[in-house]
Amino acid sequence: MAKRSSAHTRAQKEGKVRDNYTCQVCGSQKDVEGHHIVAHQFLGAATIDNIVSLCHACHKEVHRGNIDITKF
Numbered sequence: 001m002a003k004r005s006s007a008h009t010r011a012q013k014e015g016k017v018r019d020n021y022t023c024q025v026c027g028s029q030k031d032v033e034g035h036h037i038v039a040h041q042f043l044g045a046a047t048i049d050n051i052v053s054l055c056h057a058c059h060k061e062v063h064r065g066n067i068d069i070t071k072f
């Protein structure tokens with residue numbers, strides 16, 4: 001459990017570095033977070049391929065279903 005969670009934390013960090021800490025929806029560099037494209041409770045992988053960097057505002061919209069990041 002702890003092992004899986006640290007792998008995801010590392011992947012989120014690597015994803016943000018890859019994306020230059022830039023939101024992939026709006027280009028903001030404020031409050032950028034790593035989002036799992038496939039949530040790990042649905043067997044999403046703990047790899048950077050499964051991470052997209054989003055600012056806090058866009059991240060919230062993705063989780064509300066207002067932004068479909070699978071189109072990016």
Ligand SMILES: [Zn+2]
Nearest residue numbers: 023026055058
């Ligand atoms: Zn954004």
Ligand SMILES: [Zn+2]
Nearest residue numbers: 034035036059
């Ligand atoms: Zn998320």
